[in-house]
Amino acid sequence: MNEHREGQAIVIRGGTVMSVNATRDLFTKADVLVIGEEIVAVGTGIGVPDDAYEIDASGGIVMPGMIDTHRHLWQTAMRGYGADWTLTQYFVWNYLEHGKHFRPQDIYAGNLLGALEALDAGVTTTVDWSHGLQTTxxxxxxxxxxxxxxxRSVLAYGNIHRAPWEWATSPELRSFIERRIPRDGMLGLQLAFDVTGDPSFPERAAFEAAKELGAAVTTHAGVWGATDDNSIRLMYENGCMTPETVYVHAATLSTDSYHRIAATGGSASVSSESESTCGQGYPSSWELRRHGIPISLSMDTSVWWSADLFSAMRATLASDRAREHQLAHENSETVTNIGLRCEDVVAWSTRGGAEALGLGSVVGTIAPGFKSDIVLIKNDSSPTMFPVLNPYGHVALQAQRADVDTVLVNGRIVKQNHRLVGSTLARARAAVEGTVEYLESTLGPSVWREGMSPAIPDSKVLDNPYMYTEYAASSTHGA
Structure with missing residues (x-):
């Protein structure tokens, strides 16, 4: 097979095209023409340059690249280490004890592997919720x-080891942003920090810094034992809730808090596997839908889960539908038509993520004028990839990362024939092996083993898992 030449038009031929536009149009046996960075045409019988590079999509599904709005890429080097952790144990290991040992090269290793993992699974835009940035x-x-x-990435800059009102206002951060964040559509910026509920609202300075920098804020909201309704109330009363704000998890919140989020136009990033496993609160899509709050999906961290949005879609469908049935049963009723549809979670994993990041006119949809972030799901060797009768249902409940045949980002082929393009994977393996060896030797064999089920210290960790403030919330067992 000939390789694609730089600048050569690409035509993806004969697939079921899932546009994920406002009307969620489907095109069967259709073509998608890409010239440069943009999608130029979609449909049957479209004109194609004679020398266009052809990708056979027959029997497959062509969809927008998926968008993960909350993933701690830096933790990917610790893949599966915390498979049996609770959220409290995660706080203890990463925040209070061992997270501080991560060197810059360890952040690099995790990000390299995590970003490759995302592309391999058809995630073309990832928010790197990077709260391990101890230094620039x-x-x-x-x-x-x-x-x-x-x-395509967004660096959500954070530092769990210092107060956000300190690092967000520092000259070092501004200098770093000026040097490294081009805002060119390929690398964006958010500020990532949480609001503890301290009545003095010291986080105000971090919100003001974000506004000065032109950066949206992404924050863990409604997390049992960490952030609660007081956090939302303080943000609202101080004018710090904007349409660009992304509320991660958004569980364990009151109706009043959901009303505040809805009224200010913010969106929520739902990580259903995380919420179900760790106890941030019951996965919130059912509540968010009731309040009309826009939703995107995310995977959180490979410390626990396989970081792909197929898993996110399934976990969200399972938790939301389970809640709907349970509430009906409690009222001696039967659900006969399900509320959350497969096409909804597919839209949340694509267009929903784009809109949350302010990229709704750029990516997340297959239509002329959009950037060519495209995924072809096709696997002729898999018995689960035919027949494709309900494309949305197939993506949400049948397909998996092994079925991702081709991935384009900004018109560049980064995966083809089920294999990542280029040699970066070998560098990632070497870097991660170095990080694991360093951490294991630094902690020592016994501490390393015990870290997979860390003991809870005799402290206020259940009230306040963060090192940067003495404030103790009353969200779990008293101030």
């Missing part, structure tokens, strides 16, 4: 990896 050297390493892999 760590941030430099994070960006180095993102740029090297070449997906």
């Amino acid at each position: 050297d760590h941030a430099e390493a994070a960006v180095d990896a993102l740029v090297e892999v070449g997906g």
